[in-house]
Amino acid sequence: ICHRSAKKDSIHFTWSYIPPVVFLKTHKTGGSTVQNVLFRMGEKDGATFAFPYYTYQFSYPDKFRADFVDELPEGSSNFDILCSHMRLDIEELRPMMLPNTIYVTILRDPVLTFESVFSCYTSTVPAFTLAKKAAEHRSALSMFLESPESFWDPKEPRNGLAKNPMSFDLGLDGQKWDSWPTDLTQLEETFQLVMIAEHFDESLVLLGALLKLELEELAYVHFNTRSAQDLTPLDDITKAKIRAWNRMDVLLYDFFLHLFWEKAARYGMERLKKDVARLRASTDRIRQKCVSRKEVPPGELEDLLRPVQTDSATILGYHVQGNLTKQDQGFCMRFVLPERHYHAHLYFQQYGRAMRPVEINRYQPRG
Numbered sequence: 543i544c545h546r547s548a549k550k551d552s553i554h555f556t557w558s559y560i561p562p563v564v565f566l567k568t569h570k571t572g573g574s575t576v577q578n579v580l581f582r583m584g585e586k587d588g589a590t591f592a593f594p595y596y597t598y599q600f601s602y603p604d605k606f607r608a609d610f611v612d613e614l615p616e617g618s619s620n621f622d623i624l625c626s627h628m629r630l631d632i633e634e635l636r637p638m639m640l641p642n643t644i645y646v647t648i649l650r651d652p653v654l655t656f657e658s659v660f661s662c663y664t665s666t667v668p669a670f671t672l673a674k675k676a677a678e679h680r681s682a683l684s685m686f687l688e689s690p691e692s693f694w695d696p697k698e699p700r701n702g703l704a705k706n707p708m709s710f711d712l713g714l715d716g717q718k719w720d721s722w723p724t725d726l727t728q729l730e731e732t733f734q735l736v737m738i739a740e741h742f743d744e745s746l747v748l749l750g751a752l753l754k755l756e757l758e759e760l761a762y763v764h765f766n767t768r769s770a771q772d773l774t775p776l777d778d779i780t781k782a783k784i785r786a787w788n789r790m791d792v793l794l795y796d797f798f799l800h801l802f803w804e805k806a807a808r809y810g811m812e813r814l815k816k817d818v819a820r821l822r823a824s825t826d827r828i829r830q831k832c833v834s835r836k837e838v839p840p841g842e843l844e845d846l847l848r849p850v851q852t853d854s855a856t857i858l859g860y861h862v863q864g865n866l867t868k869q870d871q872g873f874c875m876r877f878v879l880p881e882r883h884y885h886a887h888l889y890f891q892q893y894g895r896a897m898r899p900v901e902i903n904r905y906q907p908r909g
């Protein structure tokens with residue numbers, strides 16, 4: 543894996559041979575963990591980020607539009623990295639980026655994704671909220687899955703995540719099957735890499751090869767983990783109901799899982815295995831250096847390191863080791879810095895002003 547060169551710090555090197563990157567951050571799939579790697583990479587390289595005009599996501603759940611993106615900062619000729627939440631519209635997105643841009647996204651087992659989406663957005667997705675009200679003291683998830691159609695109004699824009707959330711984020715219409723094969727082909731042609739959360743380390747190695755990252759740059763901690771009491775254990779019947787309700791996500795995932803192993807085979811399975819082992823060793827080393835405690839509840843975290851909480855789930859964070867050199871402390875803080883805070887930091891660095899607050903009358907799921 544060859545090294546990226548600095549962009550703005552050096553007049554001798556440009557990173558023109560390294561293509562820009564779009565990471566389509568789907569909900570509750572491990573995307574914040576990938577985003578943190580990209581934030582660190584971009585900050586180090588002096589990359590220009592395509593940030594949302596308002597807040598930290600592109601007017602979600604509206605379909606992406608070019609005018610959702612903030613202006614190019616002075617002195618930049620193009621955006622290098624775009625990795626904030628959006629609902630994809632590739633025709634609108636493509637002209638924002640250079641033609642050689644690498645497109646990457648991540649998918650997760652649809653059953654786990656849906657359980658996490660339900661748990662985190664019970665009070666922001668109306669279909670889930672209705673089910674919770676109806677459930678009273680029973681499990682809101684099983685109430686919902688008994689008759690999802692009775693809680694789900696497809697015309698309500700905030701219900702986008704209530705059915706096939708990954709397909710929704712990728713811009714598909716979960717109701718329309720007539721364009722399905724074409725949609726799938728278009729996604730396959732768009733994304734050079736679709737990472738798979740269940741094979742996260744293998745996915746990261748492939749990402750590193752695409753973006754020419756060093757193994758150390760790929761080290762990570764899990765972001766947005768929920769506390770154990772918020773995880774709903776799922777029996778086989780519940781899993782089957784989730785799969786039936788999210789049929790498009792199931793097919794999407796199966797298709798890209800298959801493609802993922804084809805890509806892995808092209809990389810070389812033995813080589814991949816070796817690189818994953820090296821990645822794990824270096825990640826362990828860096829975690830040991832940086833993290834003194836993991837799975838820290840929000841009440842025990844300083845403001846800067848506290849992830850945004852949702853109304854229905856507790857999101858855990860990290861304590862950073864004490865006694866670090868100044869340089870290591872800077873690295874380690876970024877290594878565990880929650881999405882919203884890192885976003886705000888980079889936005890300020892890029893524009894010299896604070897991120898704009900939420901657009902009035904917008905519906906945005908939190909977290």
Ligand SMILES: Nc1ncnc2c1ncn2[C@@H]1O[C@H](COP(=O)(O)OS(=O)(=O)O)[C@@H](OP(=O)(O)O)[C@H]1O
Nearest residue numbers: 569570571572573574575658742764766767768909
């Ligand atoms: N590396 C890695 N591998 C596998 N799974 C991971 C990883 N990192 C984070 N996670 C799990 O992903 C869930 C959070 O996803 P996101 O970061 O995309 O959430 S968000 O939409 O940005 O709020 C959240 O899942 P749940 O705990 O089930 O909610 C995280 O635990």
